[in-house]
Amino acid sequence: MISIKNLQKVFTSSSGSVQAVDDVSLDIEKGEIYGVIGYSGAGKSTFIRLLNRLEDPTSGEVIIDGQDIAKLRNGQLRKARQEIGMIYQHFNLLWSRTVKDNIAFPLEIAKVPKAEINKRVQELIDLVGLSGREDYFPSQLSGGQKQRVGIARALANNPKVLLCDEATSALDPETTDSILNLLTDINKQLGLTIILITHEMHVISKISNRVAVMEGGQVVEEGDVLEVFRHPKQKVTKRFVQQVMGDKEQDDALEAIVAEYESGTVLRLHFVGEKTNQAVISEVAKQYPVAVNILQGKITQTQKGAYGTLVVHLTGDDDDIQKAIQYISETSVEVEVNPNVE
Numbered sequence: 001m002i003s004i005k006n007l008q009k010v011f012t013s014s015s016g017s018v019q020a021v022d023d024v025s026l027d028i029e030k031g032e033i034y035g036v037i038g039y040s041g042a043g044k045s046t047f048i049r050l051l052n053r054l055e056d057p058t059s060g061e062v063i064i065d066g067q068d069i070a071k072l073r074n075g076q077l078r079k080a081r082q083e084i085g086m087i088y089q090h091f092n093l094l095w096s097r098t099v100k101d102n103i104a105f106p107l108e109i110a111k112v113p114k115a116e117i118n119k120r121v122q123e124l125i126d127l128v129g130l131s132g133r134e135d136y137f138p139s140q141l142s143g144g145q146k147q148r149v150g151i152a153r154a155l156a157n158n159p160k161v162l163l164c165d166e167a168t169s170a171l172d173p174e175t176t177d178s179i180l181n182l183l184t185d186i187n188k189q190l191g192l193t194i195i196l197i198t199h200e201m202h203v204i205s206k207i208s209n210r211v212a213v214m215e216g217g218q219v220v221e222e223g224d225v226l227e228v229f230r231h232p233k234q235k236v237t238k239r240f241v242q243q244v245m246g247d248k249e250q251d252d253a254l255e256a257i258v259a260e261y262e263s264g265t266v267l268r269l270h271f272v273g274e275k276t277n278q279a280v281i282s283e284v285a286k287q288y289p290v291a292v293n294i295l296q297g298k299i300t301q302t303q304k305g306a307y308g309t310l311v312v313h314l315t316g317d318d319d320d321i322q323k324a325i326q327y328i329s330e331t332s333v334e335v336e337v338n339p340n341v342e
């Protein structure tokens, strides 16, 4: 649905030129949540602003529904932009307008009749969970509520695409999750395509289907989120995966823990896309007379199920332990017996 081809943006000033986006090509499916991750200066903001022509590309194409946004002018561009909503890190609300008047604003610009605006605004307020706060001013709202106004305003004209520019970066972790849940609900309910940029792997793992990693203006790695977690290729991607999965220091601690056990068996379970990581453990404990002690776990939930590892210690009769291992290896969870802790 969105096809980005050889997109480039060079900023030129008296002090020289910067290649902010360097030959980016991506295809984004209708209805998917696509994440772009990168550290500061990687070119994410410039990239997302090229998608709705807040920046003009130096060269390349941004084809949305068969139409190259990069080539549109005036009226055509205004119309195309109505199909692309955007939310921002610092919300960009109008401080002198109430919640409902902020949401009404893009509808007023589109010259929608007053009665229709009122109806639409109420629908949007209900959708984003702000009922009862219609007449509040932005200064009377929490960060999460402000972003809800931003989302409602972005959806006012029924866009096909929603661009999220670090939309949760100014929020605390709990509020971040509530906004990410809202975005996931909206994506499902409305079939809206969502493109987000972030520097937090948690955001990607929680809501994206696919991810592109940007560095130095280029997409250096791209793919299904679970696949990227499993086999990160680039150094920068490995660092992002570490943000969520922890690092080797935890494994070093595990080595000491494992050494303490003189009997029983240590298993390392690998979950890739499981929906039922809890069930495997509780089934083993229920079906076999073995004690299961969880030593360590690093599991993250993604849109395609759980990803991560769980290290457990089983005690009981050797026979029962063998049967329990057999049971686990017949599920889709991969099991390593007495793993060598590197």
Ligand SMILES: Nc1ncnc2c1ncn2[C@@H]1O[C@H](COP(=O)(O)OP(=O)(O)OP(=O)(O)O)[C@@H](O)[C@H]1O
Residues within 6 Å of the ligand: 011, 012, 013, 018, 019, 020, 038, 039, 040, 041, 042, 043, 044, 045, 046, 047
């Ligand atoms: N208007 C501009 N004029 C000149 N250079 C710019 C402009 N906007 C961005 N740049 C440069 O382009 C590069 C990419 O910046 P960009 O803001 O897109 O990165 P980013 O990944 O979004 O980082 P951040 O999260 O810090 O904004 C940087 O080197 C930046 O200094």
